[in-house]
Amino acid sequence: MKLGLAIEELHRSENHLARVLLAVADRHKADHEVFHVASDLARWSQRHVTELARVGTDFGVDLDPRPEGEPKILERIQQATSDLLGRRPEPGLLLLADLRHVHREAAGVSLDWELLAQAAQGARKPELLELAERCHPDTLRQLRWANAKLKESATQALVS
């Protein structure tokens, strides 16, 4: 059985998504909604990381329950830069690129949850299936947010 492997992979990809969301939040502090919502959505992935580590112990994988952490010094500097860059038009394009990135990463995480749910059903692991059913909708909401925000932001960034 490769359930441990699937849990480990999801633990990695959720950790990565959380860091991507936090980095996006920091880079776009002057776009206040992006800043706050991306920070909130990062917390969902961090919660998933903790839950995956907890369930991992039942499947023989030893994972760190603590999310990989808050942005580092370099990202803090980006945040300050983002404030200063608030008056320039380029952040509009950068935002589009960043949202596209979030969407791609969230899509990957979503597929990982599909894999885990399929495996949990095959292996008859109700606890694991319950976890997937509880967490996967969060990922889909992250995905839809990136899509919606991209759609909403694209026109002004591209036609002006």
Place this chain on the structure above:
Amino acid sequence: MPRIDRIAEPWGSRTPYGPGDTWPVRVDSHLADGLTEEDVDRWVQSATILHSNGDGLDIAVKDDRIVGVRGRAVDRVNHGRLGPKDLFGWQANNSPDRLTKPLIRRNGELVECDWDTAMDAVVGRTRELLDEQGPSAIGFYTTGQLFLEEYYTLGLIAHGGIGTNHVDGNTRLCTATAAAALKESFASDGQPGSYTDIDHADVIALYGHNMAETQTVLWSRVLDRLAGPNPPQVICVDPRETPVARAATVHLAPRPGTNVMLMNALLYEIVANGWIDRAYVDAHAVGFAELEKRVRDYPPELAAQVCDVPVEQIREAARILGTAERLLSSVLQGFYQSHQATAAAVQVNNVHILRGMLGKPGCGVLQMNGQPTAQNTREAGADGDLPGFRNWTNKDHIADLARIWNVEPMDIPHYSPPTHAMQIFRYAEEGSIRLLWVQATNPAVSLPELARIRSILAQDRLFLVVQDIFLSETAQLADVVLPAATWGEKTGTFTNVDRTVHLSEKAVEPPGEARPDFDIFVDYAHRLGLKDKDGAPLVKWSDPEAAFEGWKECSRGRPCDYTGLSYDKLRGGSGIQWPCNDEHPDGSERIYEDGKFWSEPSYCESYGRDLVTGAPVSETEYKALNPTGKAVLKAAEYLPPHELPSEDFPFQLITGRTLYHFHTRTKTARAPQLQAAAPEVWVEMSASDATDRAFAEGDLLEVSTPRGRVQARLRISGIRPGVLFLPFHYGYWDSPGGHEPAREEGRAANELTITEWDPASKQPIFKTAAAAVTRLSEGTGPSSAPTTTASRPVAAGVPPTRGGDAALVTEEAGAR
């Protein structure tokens, strides 16, 4: 006839009545010094403009000047009554500092010019930008204080003519969440309740709604029920000890930013105790299973901890809500301007859906408005919605609108939701909106984080047009200022929160060269040469009544159907509630009777949004969720507020209003009785917090947040410990700074507020900033804050707020 000091007694004398009875008539009137009704040349029909209640009144005219007002006894809304702002606020019309000529910026100074010069400058810059960048360079920031005909014309010009998506109103600051919450639960805007529900209700629940100060006449109606036989029980959710809280059976004063937690706990109790109309829910709602599952995570014990409210109070409030026979709820800024605004307001709708209490006498929800014509901004498409509650994601709705306007569907931007106000200012900040036209609102005082807003408005690269009746803080930053006519000086209609449409007729000429907003818009469209697809002028009307007829066609078959109304029908009697059409020729007291909603996928205004991320729900998702047009029970998880108190900023700051002022005081400060009642900014703090710091009533404090500082005298009030309150009305136009603080002495509450908004309604959050407070100097006497309202002092010895002879108002009880 009795005369009463209505500054000292804002709600006037009691006329008690019982459940199911008709609210007795009491006609309030106030005329300029020394005049009697015999001196009045004529009375001109209108309604109140300094709040959202929509009270019918007549304007007294003598020698072609407004000299007073009198409530209309026949009007369904107020039965003759008026509030202090209406009784005294009309004096601002006659103020000597009204704008009477257009102004244009020359060599850095605003100088007088003629209309041609001003309009040519606006039209010239518009055309330049359209050629160079296109419609994305143009933004309109309007208000909740113009008339329906003006909004509809503006929406047509902006959406159908120029083709910009950037149109919103300051209604974004006050009622965006009302509309959003209705769209989430019922898939369309439109208030389920009626003011007459007060006559029938056995429980009235007010969520973050200090009705006593924001809608004084409506509160008089509640007070009269409370003074009569079999009075209703009142539930109040508010961190301040408001007049509503003092009248309440249960007063819940939660920690700011925790409304969703509290609401979920109330729903937990209602579900757990089976206080649910299962037959109604099964027949008329979707989403129960998810709501039931969600609220299971929010037992009252948890909410008691997070909200810091006694658990017994939560249970008691839930029991009263759960066992009410006729429940009326109203919601306002305590929810709308707080964290998770839409999610919290939606839970109030959920209580009503679960209990099957909609569309019946006494069973209503009023997702309140703050401004007199906010409903019209929403209906007519001047606020980030399309006219007639059309759905921007529904191609058929766009095609229908294009047919009515005789333009191509592609000419109406509908690729994304219309740009909301905070995003309009963001685009101006980053430089992609280069012409911003502000009408009858004052963002330089009313938007959050004023230092940022001033710096955006003051940019050289932004062409700022301000249309107003006074030289407001915002107008002082403009490139062109257009002097407008106001209420009493122009004709039009407007609609209050319970869908009552009133006609407001022109009583006098505007001062100098000031022109009605309507005329300014039509002139702009013609000068710009806006055409329909056949080359005829886009705007096909030149007076308000013709615009109203145009609007009626646009509203035909939509929820806000006006086709049965006309100016003639609105003249003489009472206001009339929409929908008013062939089927309902006398209007509609209630909507959503018999569990019928406007939520069918092909008809509805909105498919809703994710309450946390704000992402719109797609048509496919909505059709799967709600294929047959039921009400939607939408669950929401609680999230902690983003800015929490810290060691450096240990308080939570909330901003708000007082009974005696409206918005940024542009009118109310020019009415002597109102200005004297609340002459300067104050800050409220609880007695325990003041004692801890050895502060005393009247001390001069400095309140600070990471964004700025404000100085204000201390009023020790009944506010929740740990919370500070500042009224947001006070700006700088009547101070040495002009449009900004002189030196470091800020007094506008919005120097301190955070730039953040609810992702679903896009309404800014004014009620959860972390703040610090220090004492600058000891006071020499008490603060001048009103003693009659939520700012009532806890200590004795503060002189009571009185208006004296100048505030005497005639009250005539009984039929007229």
